[in-house]
Each structure stands twice: as structure tokens, then as C-alpha cells.
Amino acid sequence: MIAYSSPNKMLTAQTKRISISDIDLAIRRLWSNFHQDVSGGHTVMRACMSNLIIYCDNKDQAEYVGNEISAIVDIHPARVLLLIGNGQLKKGSIESLVSIYYTELNEGWQVCAERIDVIAKAEAVDRLPSVARAHLVGDLPTTLWWASRQPAPEAGELFFQLAELANQIIYDNMGWANPAKAVASMTRWVAAQQDSQVVHNLAWRRIASWRKLISQVLDPQTAPGALDSLSLIEIEHGPHALAMTWLLVGWLASRLQWKAIDGKKLSDSELVWRFQSKQKEIKVHVKRLPEGEPLLYQVLFDWSQADQPGRICFERLDHDRIGIVESLSTVPSRVFSSTIPIRSTLISAQLAQRNRDKLFEDALKASQAMSAVFQK
Known part of the structure; x- marks a missing residue:
């Protein structure tokens, strides 16, 4: 039996991690169990306005970001892919967890997010873009939130491949170790995008x-x-x-x-x-x-x-x-x-923006x- 939190709002499929190949099956099971336990003749509605890919360098960053997801999807429902590099795994090099966020409405229930956490060891970080690509909801806009403390272009192929999946990139220059170098590299990359993507710095808000x-x-x-x-x-x-x-x-x-x-x-x-x-x-x-x-x-x-x-x-x-x-x-x-x-407010507000500033x-x-x- 699954234990549900009170509205607002997270339901976890299981406490143990699963293999990447089992992600879709785990989500289907989660949906099925949720329907059986809470529908009771009421509607269970899925709200999903976009895909949100989030990259974090480590577990500590991911825990901090994870606490903000509920507030973000409450305003802007999305499928969330939380990608975690340099993960600590007991076996294997890459694993996943799945969960959903839900809220109770007058006429039933609304699922406002499906969350997929993908944890990779350092040697498997280059697999994260392909995993993200395989689990995006088609025909929806995609935003990449680069939550890493490392300036995006300095991360090399990992960032560039994730950026190719997105219509919009959100980054934050707070805490950069070398602001002069980081501002220069990030600005050059933004200028090179021309009209291809919307790029936004949370500092601007x-x-x-x-x-x-x-x-x-x-x-x-x-x-x-x-x-x-x-x-x-x-x-x-x-x-x-x-x-x-x-x-x-x-x-x-x-x-x-x-x-x-x-x-x-x-x-x-x-x-x-x-x-x-x-x-x-x-x-x-x-x-x-x-x-x-x-x-x-x-x-x-x-x-x-x-x-x-x-x-x-x-x-x-x-x-x-x-x-x-x-x-x-x-x-x-x-x-x-x-x-x-607060940062979650900045993120949810920017997810609704599709125009260059x-x-x-x-x-x-x-x-x-x-x-x-x-x-x-």
C-alpha cells in the first residue's frame, strides 16, 4: 500500500532505486496505484505544460533543488527530469527513482508532475543526455535548468548535449568561483545562440x-x-x-x-x-x-x-x-x-516565458x- 502525503503533495513509487530500463514501467505502476487508491469515482487529471530538465553536480545540490520542485510544479505543471552527476551508487554506474506530485481539487485529483531522478557516477555522466531525451514528453516545450555551480560552457559536452534538447536554458551565476572568467564564457555562448534558444539568468530577475x-x-x-x-x-x-x-x-x-x-x-x-x-x-x-x-x-x-x-x-x-x-x-x-x-518562484515564472529579453x-x-x- 502506498502512503500519500497530504495535499501538497508527493508520492514516491518505491524507496529503492531502479534501473534506467524500468523507468517507464515504474511510472505506469505509480499511475495505476494512484488511480486505484484515490479515484473513487472522481477524476484524476494529468496537468503537464512542459518538460523541465534539471542538472545538479552532486547529491547535496539535488536535495536542495528537490525541495523546490513542489513549489515550481504547483504553478507550472511539468515532467521533471532531475539529473545528478557524481552520484554515490552501491552497484552499477547509473540508476533512477520516480515519483509524482499531486494535489486535491474540488472535482477530483490533479497530478501536476512526474519526476524522474537519474543518478550517475562520474564515469557515466555522459549518458545523462540520452536518458533525458528518451523520457521527454513529446510536443511540449523543454527547459533546461542548469543548477550546477559550474558555468555552463565550462562543463563541455554534457551541457551542450543537454542544451540541444531545450527551447530555453535557465542558469544562475550566484556562487561562481571566478566571475570575470565565467561571465565572459557564458556571454560568448549566449551571443552565439542568436535566435535558436531563450537563455535566462536568474540574477536578472x-x-x-x-x-x-x-x-x-x-x-x-x-x-x-x-x-x-x-x-x-x-x-x-x-x-x-x-x-x-x-x-x-x-x-x-x-x-x-x-x-x-x-x-x-x-x-x-x-x-x-x-x-x-x-x-x-x-x-x-x-x-x-x-x-x-x-x-x-x-x-x-x-x-x-x-x-x-x-x-x-x-x-x-x-x-x-x-x-x-x-x-x-x-x-x-x-x-x-x-x-x-525565492528561487522556485523565479524558476516557475521563467518557465512560462518563451521570448528573448x-x-x-x-x-x-x-x-x-x-x-x-x-x-x-
Whole structure:
């Protein structure tokens, strides 16, 4: 007898792992048992809007991602293939687990995901793309979520083969060990895709509230002359958030048509860029805080003139608010609503998107130019 969790929502076929050849049979058995146990004259509906392939480097990553799947498929039902490299197996080199996610509706039951975990030892990782291909639901769009901490192009054939299966690729630059090198390699690959695939960085959604806030407060109608006179930007971020900060600066450079002319590392926690605008040179000073979450904590803009000071400093106050720091600003203090989104929300929102984001791609190109001058 199968034990069902209360709605929301996971049903596991069995606790032991199965061979790859038994995946389809295990799913059919799971469906059959579910029908027998819960139908009772009610409808059991299958909801599936797309395929979601997720790649993780190891078991720890997979456990973390696995806890997010329920929230993702609750919003965007999908067949989920969770691929795990460097797995620990007692025998053989590649095995699988299957499960389904379900929820109770007024008129019956809805199965919103079929989940297939594929665990491979290091020597069998190259088999993961073929296993994924064989178990995709036909005629549905496919998204690859590259959940690895390794920048995608640096993974070589494994990533390229998985990417060929997808209409959309989602990646996250949080925690990259070498942001300058990683941004450069990822940007080159994205540029090479042209119109073939939608590529999305979760950092772009993470900085959405900052982009909106900066656009509103520094708008020429709100702060006349601020952008034309801007000379200094200072940014403080938490650990593992440099690549996200890099993208925010790239967005500013692309929108304001700045040219990156220099960049260097001042210490293990600080770096600086210089940009040239039509009017003047802009310095961007970025500092990593010794502790905290991977977030932007403070962003200061200075457009002071010899005869007139002009500054605004934004600071994250908590998980729900960003405020203007009165002591560091020449504009009135204000507080803005800005909730930090959780990753599952970012993923489910992006799964519904099928169009290329020109603003993101322009920001990525500017980030690439920043990498180029930084590496000289």
C-alpha cells in the first residue's frame, strides 16, 4: 500500500532505486496505484505544460533543488527530469527513482508532475543526455535548468548535449568561483545562440526591483541632470553576489551607453571599473561584505558638482524593503517595497516565458565588455 502525503503533495513509487530500463514501467505502476487508491469515482487529471530538465553536480545540490520542485510544479505543471552527476551508487554506474506530485481539487485529483531522478557516477555522466531525451514528453516545450555551480560552457559536452534538447536554458551565476572568467564564457555562448534558444539568468530577475527603483528615482524628470553628471557609483554586496552585481552594472552601462575603459581588482573583496559616457568618466567601486546573504545591500550614486551636492544611497533594510539612506543622500528619505523572491518562484515564472529579453542580452554584452577590460 502506498502512503500519500497530504495535499501538497508527493508520492514516491518505491524507496529503492531502479534501473534506467524500468523507468517507464515504474511510472505506469505509480499511475495505476494512484488511480486505484484515490479515484473513487472522481477524476484524476494529468496537468503537464512542459518538460523541465534539471542538472545538479552532486547529491547535496539535488536535495536542495528537490525541495523546490513542489513549489515550481504547483504553478507550472511539468515532467521533471532531475539529473545528478557524481552520484554515490552501491552497484552499477547509473540508476533512477520516480515519483509524482499531486494535489486535491474540488472535482477530483490533479497530478501536476512526474519526476524522474537519474543518478550517475562520474564515469557515466555522459549518458545523462540520452536518458533525458528518451523520457521527454513529446510536443511540449523543454527547459533546461542548469543548477550546477559550474558555468555552463565550462562543463563541455554534457551541457551542450543537454542544451540541444531545450527551447530555453535557465542558469544562475550566484556562487561562481571566478566571475570575470565565467561571465565572459557564458556571454560568448549566449551571443552565439542568436535566435535558436531563450537563455535566462536568474540574477536578472533577482535585480528586477533594483532596476525598477533606480529607473524611477534617477529618471530625468525626477532627478534632472543626475544621470548626465553621474561620476561615482559605490556598491556593497554579500558573499557570492559579485556576478549579480556585475550584471546590474552591465545593465546601467548598456542603458546609458557607457564604454568600459578599465577595471582592476583592489583586493580579494574590492574591485573597480571606469566607464566613459558622452559627458564624463564614471567610476564604479564594488565591495564585498565579510558576511551576509548573496544580495545587494547598498548602492550609492553621486552626481555632485562643485557648487551643488547630489547623491542618493539605496540600502536593503530587510527581506521586504529597500530604503533611501538619509545621511548619505541629498534627496528625501523614503522606503520602497521590495520582497526578495525565492528561487522556485523565479524558476516557475521563467518557465512560462518563451521570448528573448533584449534588455537582458544588452546587459550581458556590456558585462562581457567589462570582463574584457578587467582581464587585460
